[in-house]
Amino acid sequence: MNQYALLCLDNNPVSIEQLRKELSSFASKFDIHCADTIEEAHASLQFCLDRNQPVALVIASHHENFNGADFLIQLDKSPLTQRARKVLISCGQDIQAILTAVNEGRLDHCLTKPLQDSLVYKTAQNELSNFVIDEDKENLLSYGLVLDQQRLLRAHIDQKMRSYQAGFITDHHKMSDSDLAEQVINALKQFFANEDEAQAIRHYSSDHLLTIEGEDNNFLWFIISGEVALYKKDELGMQREVVRHTKGNLVGGMSFVTGEPSFSTAITLTNTDVIKLDREVFSSVMYSDTALLPLFTNLLLRHFNRRLQRNINTKLELQKTLESLEFAHHQLIESEKMAMLGQLVAGVAHELNNPIAAILRGTETLTDNILQLVNSDGKCSPELTSHILTRALSSRPNSTADERQKAKAVEQVIGDRRLAKKLVRLGLNDDEMWLKKTRSHPNTVNDELNELENFHVAGATLRSINVCAQRIADMVKSLKGYARQDDETFHYVNIHEGIEDTLVIFENKLKIHQVEKHYAELPLVNCLPIALQQVWTNLISNAIDAFPTHGKLTITTRRANKENKRWVVVEIKDNGHGISAELQQQVFTLNFTTKKEGNFGLGIGLSVCQQIIQQHGGIIEVSSSINEYTQMSVWLPITEQPNNSEE
Amino acid sequence: MNKYLILCVDDEREVLDSVIQDLDCFEEHFLLEGAQSVAEAKEIIADAQAEGTQLALILCDHIMPEQTGISFLIELHDDKLTAKSKKLLLTGQAGLEDTVEAINHASLDFYLSKPWGGEQIRLTAKELLTQYMIENEPELMPWAQVLDTEKIFNAIADNRISFGE
Numbered sequence: 001m002n003q004y005a006l007l008c009l010d011n012n013p014v015s016i017e018q019l020r021k022e023l024s025s026f027a028s029k030f031d032i033h034c035a036d037t038i039e040e041a042h043a044s045l046q047f048c049l050d051r052n053q054p055v056a057l058v059i060a061s062h063h064e065n066f067n068g069a070d071f072l073i074q075l076d077k078s079p080l081t082q083r084a085r086k087v088l089i090s091c092g093q094d095i096q097a098i099l100t101a102v103n104e105g106r107l108d109h110c111l112t113k114p115l116q117d118s119l120v121y122k123t124a125q126n127e128l129s130n131f132v133i134d135e136d137k138e139n140l141l142s143y144g145l146v147l148d149q150q151r152l153l154r155a156h157i158d159q160k161m162r163s164y165q166a167g168f169i170t171d172h173h174k175m176s177d178s179d180l181a182e183q184v185i186n187a188l189k190q191f192f193a194n195e196d197e198a199q200a201i202r203h204y205s206s207d208h209l210l211t212i213e214g215e216d217n218n219f220l221w222f223i224i225s226g227e228v229a230l231y232k233k234d235e236l237g238m239q240r241e242v243v244r245h246t247k248g249n250l251v252g253g254m255s256f257v258t259g260e261p262s263f264s265t266a267i268t269l270t271n272t273d274v275i276k277l278d279r280e281v282f283s284s285v286m287y288s289d290t291a292l293l294p295l296f297t298n299l300l301l302r303h304f305n306r307r308l309q310r311n312i313n314t315k316l317e318l319q320k321t322l323e324s325l326e327f328a329h330h331q332l333i334e335s336e337k338m339a340m341l342g343q344l345v346a347g348v349a350h351e352l353n354n355p356i357a358a359i360l361r362g363t364e365t366l367t368d369n370i371l372q373l374v375n376s377d378g379k380c381s382p383e384l385t386s387h388i389l390t391r392a393l394s395s396r397p398n399s400t401a402d403e404r405q406k407a408k409a410v411e412q413v414i415g416d417r418r419l420a421k422k423l424v425r426l427g428l429n430d431d432e433m434w435l436k437k438t439r440s441h442p443n444t445v446n447d448e449l450n451e452l453e454n455f456h457v458a459g460a461t462l463r464s465i466n467v468c469a470q471r472i473a474d475m476v477k478s479l480k481g482y483a484r485q486d487d488e489t490f491h492y493v494n495i496h497e498g499i500e501d502t503l504v505i506f507e508n509k510l511k512i513h514q515v516e517k518h519y520a521e522l523p524l525v526n527c528l529p530i531a532l533q534q535v536w537t538n539l540i541s542n543a544i545d546a547f548p549t550h551g552k553l554t555i556t557t558r559r560a561n562k563e564n565k566r567w568v569v570v571e572i573k574d575n576g577h578g579i580s581a582e583l584q585q586q587v588f589t590l591n592f593t594t595k596k597e598g599n600f601g602l603g604i605g606l607s608v609c610q611q612i613i614q615q616h617g618g619i620i621e622v623s624s625s626i627n628e629y630t631q632m633s634v635w636l637p638i639t640e641q642p643n644n645s646e647e
Numbered sequence: 648m649n650k651y652l653i654l655c656v657d658d659e660r661e662v663l664d665s666v667i668q669d670l671d672c673f674e675e676h677f678l679l680e681g682a683q684s685v686a687e688a689k690e691i692i693a694d695a696q697a698e699g700t701q702l703a704l705i706l707c708d709h710i711m712p713e714q715t716g717i718s719f720l721i722e723l724h725d726d727k728l729t730a731k732s733k734k735l736l737l738t739g740q741a742g743l744e745d746t747v748e749a750i751n752h753a754s755l756d757f758y759l760s761k762p763w764g765g766e767q768i769r770l771t772a773k774e775l776l777t778q779y780m781i782e783n784e785p786e787l788m789p790w791a792q793v794l795d796t797e798k799i800f801n802a803i804a805d806n807r808i809s810f811g812e
Contacts, residue, residue: 355661356762358664365765418674457668512714
C-alpha cells in the first residue's frame with residue numbers, strides 16, 4: 001500500500017480507460033482507484049477511509065446525468081479526504097455546477113472535454129506535486145521520479161533552508177542553558193559513539209592544563225562533567241581566578257573562533273569529562289548533522305553572552321565596591337589625621353613636662369624664699385638688694401661653664417670656692433671692694449652674700465617661670481595650628497610660619513640632631529595652611545624616622561620656574577638610609593609603609609600628603625640615594641594675590 | 648672629711664637651675680655643680696678628679712643634644728673612676744627601650760620623672776649618697792650627721808663586727 005490514494009471517476013467507459021492509462025505512471029507512489037459510478041466511487045472512498053489512507057487527488061467528471069461536482073464537495077467532510085486536490089472534468093455546458101464546485105468544494109483545477117492527450121497526466125502531476133509539497137514535506141525527494149522533479153527539489157531546498165534558518169532564530173530560545181548544553185553534548189556523543197578516531201571524548205583528572213594564557217590554542221572543549229577554573233595574570237603577574245566552568249560550558253571558545261592566543265589559562269579542578277574538538281573534527285561534525293550547527297551556534301552565542309553578562313555584573317559590583325572604597329578611604333584619611341594628632345599630642349605633652357617641672361620647682365623655691373626676704377634683717381643696702389633682684393630678673397644667666405671659669409679665677413684671689421661661686425652668681429666678681437672685703441672678713445661677707453643670694457634666687461626664679469610659661473604658650477600655639485576645620489578655606493599665608501610651628505612640635509625629637517634652615521624670601525602662598533601643616537608634619541616626621549645616629553634635617557625654600565609657571569619649592573631633606581629606586585615609585589601609594597607598627601601615623605601619610613598637595617595644584621617629588629639622603633620636594637604654585645581684596 | 652662631687656646635667660638652663668636650687672642644702676658638704684651639656688659634664692668630672700674629688704652622684708636629663716643621658720650614664724659606668732658613682736636619670740621622656748637598656752647595663756640607680764618634688768629629689772639624693780658612702784668611704788663617721796644617720800651607724804657597726812672577726 002502506498003501512503004496516499006488517487007481516485008478518478010467517470011461514467012464514460014472510454015474516458016475512464018483513458019484516465020486510467022494517463023494516471024498509471026503515478027502507480028508506483030499512489031494507489032489508484034477508478035470508478036464509473038458515483039456509488040462505486042463512494043465505495044472506493046470508504047475503502048481508503050477504512051485503511052486510514054489519505055486521498056491525494058480526486059478527478060471527477062461532471063455532466064448532466066453525472067454529478068461529479070457534488071462528489072468533490074462532500075470530500076470536505078472527512079479529514080482523510082479534506083486535503084485532496086480536486087480536479088473537475090466538465091463538458092463545458094454546465095457553468096453553474098462548476099461554480100458551485102469552486103465555491104463550496106474549493107476546486108483546484110478544471111478541465112473541459114474533449115481532453116487533449118496527456119493533459120490529465122500533466123494536471124495530475126501538477127496537483128499531486130502541490131499535494132506532496134504541502135502534505136509530505138519530509139519525503140519530497142522520493143516523489144522525484146513520478147512528479148515534477150524540479151519543483152519538488154526547489155521546494156525541498158526552500159523548506160530545508162527555512163527550517164535551517166528557523167533553527168538559528170527560533171526553537172532554541174525556549175531551551176534553558178542546561179537543556180541546550182545537554183542537546184549539544186548528546187548530539188556530539190552520538191556522533192562520536194560510532195567512531196572516535198581523534199579520541200574527542202576524553203577524561204582528565206584534576207590539575208590538567210587545557211589552555212595556557214597567551215599561547216596558541218587549537219581546540220574547543222565542551223565540559224560534560226567536572227569543573228574547570230580559568231585564570232588570568234594581572235599586571236603584577238599574579239594569577240587571578242576569573243571564573244569556574246562546569247557542565248555545558250565551553251573552554252577555549254574565543255581563541256578557537258578567532259585564532260587569537262588563549263585569553264586565559266584553564267585547569268581542571270576535579271575529574272573532568274570533555275569533548276575535545278580540533279577544527280577538522282569540528283567541521284566534519286557540523287557537516288554531518290546540519291541540525292548541530294544552529295544548536296552549536298546558539299550555544300556559543302549564549303556562552304559569550306553569559307560571559308558578557310558576567311562582565312557587566314562584575315562591573316556593577318566593582319562600581320559599588322569603588323564607591324564604598326572611596327568612603328572607606330575618606331575615613332582612613334580622617335583616622336590618619338587623628339592618629340597623627342594623637343601622637344603629636346603625646347609628644348608635646350612630654351615636651352611640656354620640662355617647663356612645667358621648672359615652674360613647679362620655681363614656685364616651691366619662691367614660697368620658701370619669700371619668707372626669708374620678708375624676714376631679712378637688712379644687712380645690705382636696699383639699693384644693692386634691688387639691683388641684685390632686677391639683674392636676676394632681666395638678664396639671661398651666663399652659661400654654667402662661664403660661671404665656673406670665673407669662679408675659679410675669683411677662687412685664686414680669695415681662696416674660698418663657695419664664696420667665689422656666690423660672688424660670680426651675684427655678678428659681684430669684678431667688684432674690687434667686694435673681693436677685698438671677702439678676703440679680710442670672710443664670715444661677715446658670707447652672711448651678706450647669703451642675704452643677697454635670696455634676692456638673686458627670687459629674681460632668677462621669677463625669670464625662669466616667665467621663660468617657661470612663654471615656652472608653654474609657644475607650644476600650645478603651634479599645636480593649635482593643627483585644630484583644623486574641615487571647611488578650611490584658601491588664603492594667602494607665609495608658609496615659613498607653618499614649617500616653624502611644625503619644628504616646635506618636633507623640637508624634642510630634633511634636639512639630638514642637627515637642623516639646617518635655608519629660607520628664601522617668598523611671596524605669600526594661597527593655600528590651606530592647616531592642611532599644609534599636616535604635610536610638613538608628615539615629611540619631617542618621616543625624615544626623623546629615617547635619621548641615622550647623628551641626623552641632619554635640611555629645610556630649604558626657594559622660588560622656581562617650571563612649565564611657564566612660578567612656584568614656591570619646599571625641600572625637606574634628611575641624611576637617612578634613603579629609598580631604593582623601586583620603592584620610590586610606591587611611596588605615594590596608599591598603605592605603603594616601611595615603618596614598623598607603633599611609628600608615627602597609620603602609614604598612609606605620604607599618600608595623604610600627595611592628595612593635599614594636588615588639592616593645591618602642586619606636585620610632590622621624591623629623590624633619594626641609598627644610605628645618603630632622601631629629599632621630598634613640594635612644589636606649590638604662586639598665584640597673584642588679588643589687589644582689590646579688602647577685608 | 649673627703650670632698651665629693653654632685654653633678655647635675657640638663658641642657659635646659661631653667662630646669663638645671665631648679666635642680667641645683669633643690670639640692671642647695673648639700674652644697675655645704677659637697678661640691679655641687681651644674682652642666683648644660685654632656686661635654687661640659689665630662690670636663691667637670693675630669694677637673695674634679697684632678698683635684699682628687701670623686702663623683703658621688705650624677706643627676707642627668709635624657710634628651711639632650713649630642714648625646715642622650717642614658718648613653719652618657721652607660722659610659723660613666725664603663726669608666727673605672729665613675730663606675731661606682733650613683734646615677735639618677737631625671738626625665739619626662741625616656742622610652743621604655745632606653746630605660747631597660749640603662750638598667751641592663753647596671754648604670755641606672757634611680758629614675759625620677761619630671762616634674763619632680765623638691766623633698767622627693769632631696770630624699771632620693773640623700774639615700775643614694777648614703778649608699779655611695781657606705782660602699783666607698785672608709786671614714787664613715789663624719790657623714791652620719793649629713794646623710795642618713797641610722798643607716799650609716801648600722802654600717803659602721805657592721806664594719807666593726809667584720810673587722811673583729
